[in-house]
Amino acid sequence: MADASSVNPQNGFCSKTKVFHSLRSPAPLPPLSQPLSITDYAISFLRSDPAFSPSTTDFLIDSATGHLALILSPTSIHIPVLYFSLLSIGVTVSPVNPLSTKSELTDLVGLSNPVIAFATSSVASKLPSSFPLGTIIIDSPQFLSMLRNPHSNFSSQLVKQSDTAGILYSSGTTGRIKGVELTHRNFIAITSAAQNNRFMKDGNAPYEHPVSLFPLPLFHVFGFFMLIRAASVGETLVLMERFDFENMLKAVEKYKVTYMPVSPPLVVAMAKSDLVPKYDLSSLLLIGCGGAPLGKEVAKSFSARFPNVDVVQGYGMTETGGGVTGMNGPDECEHHGSAGRLSPNVEAKIVDPETGEALSPMQQGELWLRGPMVMKGYVRNKEASAATLDSEGWLKTGDLCYFDSDGFLYIVDRLKELIKYKAYQVAPAELERYLQAIPEVADAAVIPYPDEDAGEIPMAYIVRRPGSKINEAQIMEIIAKQVSPYKKIRKVAFINTIPKTPAGKILRRELVKHALSR
Numbered sequence: 001m002a003d004a005s006s007v008n009p010q011n012g013f014c015s016k017t018k019v020f021h022s023l024r025s026p027a028p029l030p031p032l033s034q035p036l037s038i039t040d041y042a043i044s045f046l047r048s049d050p051a052f053s054p055s056t057t058d059f060l061i062d063s064a065t066g067h068l069a070l071i072l073s074p075t076s077i078h079i080p081v082l083y084f085s086l087l088s089i090g091v092t093v094s095p096v097n098p099l100s101t102k103s104e105l106t107d108l109v110g111l112s113n114p115v116i117a118f119a120t121s122s123v124a125s126k127l128p129s130s131f132p133l134g135t136i137i138i139d140s141p142q143f144l145s146m147l148r149n150p151h152s153n154f155s156s157q158l159v160k161q162s163d164t165a166g167i168l169y170s171s172g173t174t175g176r177i178k179g180v181e182l183t184h185r186n187f188i189a190i191t192s193a194a195q196n197n198r199f200m201k202d203g204n205a206p207y208e209h210p211v212s213l214f215p216l217p218l219f220h221v222f223g224f225f226m227l228i229r230a231a232s233v234g235e236t237l238v239l240m241e242r243f244d245f246e247n248m249l250k251a252v253e254k255y256k257v258t259y260m261p262v263s264p265p266l267v268v269a270m271a272k273s274d275l276v277p278k279y280d281l282s283s284l285l286l287i288g289c290g291g292a293p294l295g296k297e298v299a300k301s302f303s304a305r306f307p308n309v310d311v312v313q314g315y316g317m318t319e320t321g322g323g324v325t326g327m328n329g330p331d332e333c334e335h336h337g338s339a340g341r342l343s344p345n346v347e348a349k350i351v352d353p354e355t356g357e358a359l360s361p362m363q364q365g366e367l368w369l370r371g372p373m374v375m376k377g378y379v380r381n382k383e384a385s386a387a388t389l390d391s392e393g394w395l396k397t398g399d400l401c402y403f404d405s406d407g408f409l410y411i412v413d414r415l416k417e418l419i420k421y422k423a424y425q426v427a428p429a430e431l432e433r434y435l436q437a438i439p440e441v442a443d444a445a446v447i448p449y450p451d452e453d454a455g456e457i458p459m460a461y462i463v464r465r466p467g468s469k470i471n472e473a474q475i476m477e478i479i480a481k482q483v484s485p486y487k488k489i490r491k492v493a494f495i496n497t498i499p500k501t502p503a504g505k506i507l508r509r510e511l512v513k514h515a516l517s518r
């Protein structure tokens, strides 16, 4: 920790240590030795509501505590209760995209080793059948009776903050998908940092009747974090089972929604769509946008259409359990291109990727983060964990960034191998594996290609085997059958050789340049 007096009060930069600190006072955290689940930490507001009693049967407490539950379900009103219940009895929660294919699910199950699965009847058949405690169907009487059993004698004193609370999935900076291990302490820390960050343009006044609407899925870190945050600040939550833009507008009007956490394509749609003027959206006060870059021009055209709605960006990663910047002062709404200021308890460094040297404000380098919200590591993957977390606890984000002289973070580019289709992660290495398995393909590489609606789409460069006439549509169709819809390859180009380093690493930047110059 830097000596507080050496930290610049304007931008949080400590010139001695080259570390950036939050300008806000540290958020208080409970002593680490106190047994505490994220449920008990977050839901004090809900506990005072007599209608709410998260519970599970004693069967689960005896047999699943300390183990992992896989959850495969579209958003439903049962999901928050299920997450909070399982977390309260020390079951690790691992939510998965319900659109995943069978082979993707087999990979994930192999990674995280669940003892039980919870799934809706519409998707359960995609799961392997081999869970020791079976599969519980969420839309069944059995599940509902579990939720209605309020008399569990489990002692929440048994959950330690250092226990694993969630395993979410990310491809990290390189390679294929990994299980991100997040502890109760990680979620307590990210929640405590977010608890006091509501603000309005004219000061720090909290909203009188906060209502938030999630158009985002609850299996992704953004939704998971926003759910815990909303519970912990006592917001009314409006959830959407299936995203539909017009239904979302209707819900804002009907429930007088004040706040929406969204990803960039939704800000684009709100700024442009002809449906917007049909609805009374005057309750909206704040849009929090994160997960992928939001263009400055998009933010400006949104603000022109909604002059009374603040737009702030937040930056975060699965590996930090939620957002580590954003909503840390009213002036963030005036800095459209920035991802906001650091939240309490987060430290940051900007590191020269070549020399490893820590840099000053206005200099670009890789963003490194440290704080109690940073993941424990990638589950059963020591190599990737060691490459991402250094011995001093710094998380290497793989994002090229800088801080300006007022402490605002700017995300310039991605150094890591990651495509963001909307806010979803697509790992090039995973698609390359599928492409290389096609007999007519000699070699392949996948890169991000810019797209107005999605931000980026996965594009494949293919080297055909001699004599092969396989075409763009055939390649796209073969892959579409094997992956979740957001991972589909949406553009293909043919090339004679894939450019590589002498060590065999794909030179993706060269391919991106090539794609853009076509």
Ligand code: AYL
Binding pocket: 170, 221, 222, 225, 289, 290, 291, 292, 293, 294, 313, 314, 315, 316, 317, 318, 319, 321, 322, 323, 324, 326, 339, 397, 398, 399, 411, 414, 420, 423, 424, 425
């Ligand atoms: P993951 N601007 C630009 N890129 C961003 C931003 C942003 N505001 N936020 C995230 N990214 C990119 O694990 C960046 O490359 O989590 C980062 O390394 O799917 C990567 O997305 C992480 O992708 C919030 C705000 C949660 C954000 C999030 C994280 C969602 C994405 C809660 O309040």
